[in-house]
Amino acid sequence: MIDVKLFEKILSDLIKSESGIRKVILVDRTGLTIAHASKFSYYPVDIDGIGAIASAVFVASEEQGKNLDIGELMLVTSEFEQGKIFAASCGKGVLCVITDSDVNIGMVRLLMKRAATELEKVLDEFLSEQTTLPATEEKTREKLKSALDKLEEF
Amino acid sequence: MISQKWIKDTIERLSSHKGVKGVVITSAEGIPLSSTLSSDETEKIAAFVTSIVDKAKKIINELGTGKLNFLTVDASKKELLIAPEKDYILVVLR
Amino acid sequence: MKKDKDGRVHFKIIFWGPSLSGKTTSLRWIYSNVSGLSKGGFTSIEDPTGRTLYFDYTPLSASGDVIFDVYTVAGQKRHKHQRKIILQGVDGIIFVADSDPSQLDANEESMEELKELLKDRLGTEVPLVIMINKRDLPNAADKEEILEKLNIATMDVPIYETIATKGIGIKRAFQAIAREVLLRKLYNLKTMT
Ligand SMILES: Nc1nc2c(ncn2[C@@H]2O[C@H](COP(=O)(O)OP(=O)(O)OP(=O)(O)O)[C@@H](O)[C@H]2O)c(=O)[nH]1
Ligand SMILES: [Mg+2]
Numbered sequence: 001m002i003d004v005k006l007f008e009k010i011l012s013d014l015i016k017s018e019s020g021i022r023k024v025i026l027v028d029r030t031g032l033t034i035a036h037a038s039k040f041s042y043y044p045v046d047i048d049g050i051g052a053i054a055s056a057v058f059v060a061s062e063e064q065g066k067n068l069d070i071g072e073l074m075l076v077t078s079e080f081e082q083g084k085i086f087a088a089s090c091g092k093g094v095l096c097v098i099t100d101s102d103v104n105i106g107m108v109r110l111l112m113k114r115a116a117t118e119l120e121k122v123l124d125e126f127l128s129e130q131t132t133l134p135a136t137e138e139k140t141r142e143k144l145k146s147a148l149d150k151l152e153e154f
Numbered sequence: 155m156i157s158q159k160w161i162k163d164t165i166e167r168l169s170s171h172k173g174v175k176g177v178v179i180t181s182a183e184g185i186p187l188s189s190t191l192s193s194d195e196t197e198k199i200a201a202f203v204t205s206i207v208d209k210a211k212k213i214i215n216e217l218g219t220g221k222l223n224f225l226t227v228d229a230s231k232k233e234l235l236i237a238p239e240k241d242y243i244l245v246v247l248r
Numbered sequence: 249m250k251k252d253k254d255g256r257v258h259f260k261i262i263f264w265g266p267s268l269s270g271k272t273t274s275l276r277w278i279y280s281n282v283s284g285l286s287k288g289g290f291t292s293i294e295d296p297t298g299r300t301l302y303f304d305y306t307p308l309s310a311s312g313d314v315i316f317d318v319y320t321v322a323g324q325k326r327h328k329h330q331r332k333i334i335l336q337g338v339d340g341i342i343f344v345a346d347s348d349p350s351q352l353d354a355n356e357e358s359m360e361e362l363k364e365l366l367k368d369r370l371g372t373e374v375p376l377v378i379m380i381n382k383r384d385l386p387n388a389a390d391k392e393e394i395l396e397k398l399n400i401a402t403m404d405v406p407i408y409e410t411i412a413t414k415g416i417g418i419k420r421a422f423q424a425i426a427r428e429v430l431l432r433k434l435y436n437l438k439t440m441t
Binding site: 004007008028029030031032033034035046048049052053056059060063126140141143144145146147148149150151152153154 | 250251252253254257258260282283284285288289290291293302303305306307310311313314317319329330332333334336337419423426427430431433434
Binding site: 018102103104105106107108109110111 | 180181183184185186197198200201202204205208
């Protein structure tokens with residue numbers, strides 16, 4: 001079983017290594033938020049919603065690249081008045097970094113590239129375990145059964 | 155202002171000096187503009203030099219010692235000469 | 249089905265159907281009116297007229313450790329690429345058909361596209377539930393006529409007549425797809441309908 005703390009460690013190392021980074025999110029290509037880390041959580045944000053958009057935007061850009069036949073997508077940068085969003089491919093996932101507007105872009109790219117290589121490996125393992133886990137696993141079955149019972153109640 | 159021509163001339167001029175091992179010009183945001191080195195090395199230098207320039211500027215600001223003109227990083231194998239300008243940073247490896 | 253790093257199980261459910269058939273209205277109704285479901289935020293990417301441009305998304309959960317990530321797609325024809333992207337990783341589909349007689353062909357086209365994208369996984373690996381929406385329209389088309397156009401007679405799918413604006417039938421349709429999806433995973437079976 002893969003240690004999910006590894007995700008957290010890679011993400012929090014990334015966030016700590018550059019002062020301008022506010023938030024890091026790891027999503028898969030179907031919109032699911034797998035892990036995230038934040039520097040300031042003063043105000044609540046809807047991480048799952050942000051992750052869903054991050055994934056959809058990245059995959060849409062990828063699709064656009066295919067339509068235009070300009071190769072693989074490396075990095076999406078979105079610049080806002082008060083911040084920047086970077087998204088990079090990491091194997092089956094997308095790594096998304098939210099920063100201040102005056103951040104050292106070169107550093108963010110470099111750090112993302114490094115983290116992405118690390119994450120790619122961990123993620124591959126994490127996702128390949130999923131295919132072997134389905135309903136045969138007792139704990140999962142219990143969860144699904146209780147969800148089924150709850151369904152009738154709402 | 156930085157133009158393609160200016161960048162090209164500067165790189166040529168500096169790298170023709172004796173003992174110069176490489177020249178990198180990066181934007182103030184750490185994005186490499188031009189370089190005589192491999193792209194991996196260039197990216198690394200651009201990122202870290204920008205970071206050290208940002209820190210040095212903060213220090214100078216705190217100490218009230220005016221404007222940052224020049225930085226030298228002297229290491230056992232190489233020396234980095236760093237000239238931070240308004241829109242770009244010029245780095246010479248020696 | 250997927251697990252996140254906290255061990256919660258996720259299922260992706262998608263409201264599919266032609267533009268203006270009532271997908272967003274349905275999901276919003278569930279989001280604001282169904283009690284007993286814990287909810288996250290509601291994310292929408294829509295154009296200035298309120299039509300979906302990319303998707304709506306909200307995570308819904310009845311039991312905490314099983315989460316239904318519910319999406320609606322953009323029904324307008326030109327958003328085909330976006331629909332294809334949202335369809336990635338789908339676990340169950342609620343098809344929202346429009347009862348307006350002028351939309352019979354639009355219903356058909358939308359279903360054809362879905363069949364083309366999911367191939368024989370539709371109705372088997374990916375369960376399907378049909379909502380025949382806007383039953384309140386005075387000139388609503390015949391239920392049989394609508395179903396015939398959808399050409400799903402060979403599939404054994406639950407069908408609900410609904411009015412999304414009033415929330416009629418919506419909860420039951422959602423429960424049906426959630427049940428199908430869970431049972432499929434648990435017993436690898438289809439429910440009796
Ligand atoms: N009369 C009636 N109108 C409905 C019903 N459901 C939805 N509508 C109306 O139909 C219009 C379109 O509804 P939406 O939910 O935005 O449609 P959609 O399927 O999300 O459309 P796209 O985002 O373009 O794919 C709105 O004006 C709704 O109020 C219904 O059951 N009866
Ligand atoms: Mg909509």
